[in-house]
Each structure stands twice: as structure tokens, then as C-alpha cells.
Amino acid sequence: MDVATIVNELMGPEGCRDPYPLYERLRAFGPTVRSDEYIVMVTGHQEIDEILRSPAFGVIEPEVRVQFEPDYLDHPGQTLLGDSILERNAPAHGRMRSLISSLFTPRRVAALAPAVTAAVEQLLDELAEHGDGPVDFLDAFAFRLPIGVICELLGVPEQDRHLFRPLASDLTATLEFLVGDEELAAADRAADELSRYFTELAALRRADPKDDLVSALVATADADPQRLSDTELLANLALLLVAGFETTGNLLGNALALLFEHPGTAAQLRDGTLDPAALVEEVLRFDSPVQLTSRIALTGTTVGGEPVPRDTGMMLLIGAANRDPRRFPDPDRFDPTRGGGRLLSFGGGPHYCLGAQLARLEAVTALPALLRRFPALAPAGPAVRRERLVLRGFRTLPVTLTGR
Ligand code: HEM
Numbered sequence: 001m002d003v004a005t006i007v008n009e010l011m012g013p014e015g016c017r018d019p020y021p022l023y024e025r026l027r028a029f030g031p032t033v034r035s036d037e038y039i040v041m042v043t044g045h046q047e048i049d050e051i052l053r054s055p056a057f058g059v060i061e062p063e064v065r066v067q068f069e070p071d072y073l074d075h076p077g078q079t080l081l082g083d084s085i086l087e088r089n090a091p092a093h094g095r096m097r098s099l100i101s102s103l104f105t106p107r108r109v110a111a112l113a114p115a116v117t118a119a120v121e122q123l124l125d126e127l128a129e130h131g132d133g134p135v136d137f138l139d140a141f142a143f144r145l146p147i148g149v150i151c152e153l154l155g156v157p158e159q160d161r162h163l164f165r166p167l168a169s170d171l172t173a174t175l176e177f178l179v180g181d182e183e184l185a186a187a188d189r190a191a192d193e194l195s196r197y198f199t200e201l202a203a204l205r206r207a208d209p210k211d212d213l214v215s216a217l218v219a220t221a222d223a224d225p226q227r228l229s230d231t232e233l234l235a236n237l238a239l240l241l242v243a244g245f246e247t248t249g250n251l252l253g254n255a256l257a258l259l260f261e262h263p264g265t266a267a268q269l270r271d272g273t274l275d276p277a278a279l280v281e282e283v284l285r286f287d288s289p290v291q292l293t294s295r296i297a298l299t300g301t302t303v304g305g306e307p308v309p310r311d312t313g314m315m316l317l318i319g320a321a322n323r324d325p326r327r328f329p330d331p332d333r334f335d336p337t338r339g340g341g342r343l344l345s346f347g348g349g350p351h352y353c354l355g356a357q358l359a360r361l362e363a364v365t366a367l368p369a370l371l372r373r374f375p376a377l378a379p380a381g382p383a384v385r386r387e388r389l390v391l392r393g394f395r396t397l398p399v400t401l402t403g404r
Contacts, residue, residue, distance in 0.1 A: 077187025155212025
């Protein structure tokens, strides 16, 4: 198979179902391989790490994207996050990131532990109400936990929280390689709705501030629009909401599917002989909820000694890097006791995930509690993958709580 064929398969149904054999085929060409005149696919751990940290590479800002996709700016589904930290390089990135990261300090996140435990217990109580009947783990638990946690932090009222899962799902379709017309239209509608929602919430908090993140960011923007403009405020609120749960919901789903495949590991997690943090790290490595990100060469440079001309697009296959045999021995073996080896699941360099510690806290709290509350938890039908490569997770994961 040539590189173009592999990349095509990766973007199709096979890549969404199981991208890992396709990554290995790409890796056979070396840690970096050109897929066409403008794009390089990167599977190597060391190379992706180098690119994420190098000032010679940046995220692809909207002003650059529009040169490749002339109608890019016509689609709110594509532009909503354009003024957020995720899609900006220095200096705007550093200016906004320092404001937002001051609200996500390790101390603040650690202080959330009791609230996360309480949220987990409440969701488990609600799950128990399903009795013997099959229930979709993603609907009933995996997404509800991170939606509740991020909404609490942001200050999104409880009665509005049910709105966000479909909106985030529609919006994040634009992160994929190929976006169909219908998906783009749905993403545009979702972006408009999220903008409207956060504009109204910001106005409410401006009039009546509370002890929440929306109020804090509104106050910053009002005090000095040079530090945070109104469009940047909106973009970052939408980013925090979506990034705060799309990925973490998939992490919980991917973890449970792996625990079903490895009942011995599940038993160890249940009886306390396996450190939940070690399990979560191995799930993040083995089946990362974010499989890829991209960068562009801002100047002519090199990667792993190979020349990279300016404006080359780099597809960074995080899911492949996490299974790079140069970094992780026997990488296709799921082994929570392996320890060591830095993961790239949360990215690296200036855009390193702001929510990494929070996501870990949620998963480490939820998974052992779930297995202990429902010792007979079992699959209740086939789990179905989403048709997504970039944000990897399940569409449905039916379970029975009583094993019957
Ligand atoms: C398992 C869960 C998660 C995974 C796998 C994940 C993964 C990532 C990755 C790979 C990036 C870097 C993207 C890039 O460099 O292009 C990132 C950035 C980001 N993540 Fe997460 N994330 C998770 C959970 C969260 C949570 C819970 C939050 C919010 C509280 C969050 C907020 C963010 C933000 C704001 C950024 C942008 C940072 C920047 O551009 O400076 N993430 N995440």
C-alpha cells in the first residue's frame, strides 16, 4: 500500500474503527513521511514531541487556513474556536493562556476532588435506578460526569447542561480531516447556538457576578479588552466547555471497553491491587481520546535532521506516537503496570492540555467507584465506535449493571 492509500483508509470507516494497524503501515516508511506536496504525516514519538515544542512550528491560525480553504471564514462551525488559545500562536496565545491557566492551577484542580467524588456518587446512584435493564454507559455516566464538572467550574446552570452533548458533537466534526456538507451545516448551527448561549451567560454574569469562571473571564475582558477581547472571551468559553467533556467522556468509555476486554485488570482495580492512576495512564496511551493534531512550519526548519520547508502542514498522529516501539516496548500490549514513558495524549509544548489534571482526577475517581458499586457490570450488546478519527470514542456502549 502506498502512503496516499493508507492516509485515505485512515480517514475512512476503517481508520475510525481501528487506526492502529494503519499507523504501523505508515510507520514502516519512517517516523515522518510526506503524503503529498504540502503535508507530512508524523508517527514518531520523538518527532511529534520535538514539533510540539519547537517555535519553528505553530498551530494553523484562521488567517492561514483561509488561504487553503477560501470559504473557511463563512462557517461559524470552523471559526468559533478561531480566537481561542487552541488556534492562536504567540503572542496572542501566551496573553490569553496566562489568564485562563491562572484559573486551572494544580491547587484549584486538587481542591475539586471532593466535588468530583460527590458527583461520581450521585451519578452512580442514578445509574442504579436502571436496575437490570441495559443502559448506555456513555449517556448515563461517561459524558454526564465531565459535563457536570466543567459546567460547575464555568458556572453553567444545571438546567442548561443537557444542551451541550449534541452541540459539542456537531461542532467537533470540523476537527476531522473530511467534513461533509451536512456535517458542516450542523457544526455551523451548533456554533451559533453556543455563541448565543455564552453571550447571554456573559451578560448575566456581568450584571450579577458569581464565584465562577465565566464571571472571572468577563471581569478580565471588561477591565481591559486588550488582554481579552469579547470574541476571544466567547471563543475560549466555548473551547473550555467542549474540550472539558468531549475528550474526558471518551476516555471513560474507552477505559470501560478495555476493562471489559481485560477482566483480570478490572478485578485488580476493584479490589484495590491496581493503582487507578496507572490504569488511566495506560488507557490514555493505548487508546487516546485525541488521536491527532496538526501544526504548520512557520519557517524553514528540520525534524529529526530532515529538512521541512516553510508552510508544510504536519499531521501529528498522537495515537501512533503512543505506540511507537522506540518509546514503548511491546506497544500493542495493554499493560497498566508498564509505567514510565511520557505520553503525548495531552499534547506538549505551549498548547499542552490545560485540563490534563482535571481529566485524570475525574477518571481516577470514577472508574474504581463504578466497578465497586456494580461488581457484575458487563457488556449488554456490541459497542459501536463513532465515525471519528481525531476524537476517538464510542457512539454507544451498552452495559448491564447486574450481569444478567
Ligand atoms: C482525557 C481528556 C483530555 C484529552 C485527551 C485532552 C487532549 C488535549 C490535547 C491533545 C490538547 C493539545 C492540542 C494541540 O496541541 O493542538 C489539548 C488542549 C487543550 N485542552 Fe485538553 N484534553 C482532555 C481534557 C481536557 C479538559 C477536561 C479540559 C478543560 C477543563 C481541557 C482543555 C483544554 C484546553 C483549553 C486546551 C488548549 C490549550 C492551548 O491551546 O493552549 N482538556 N487537550
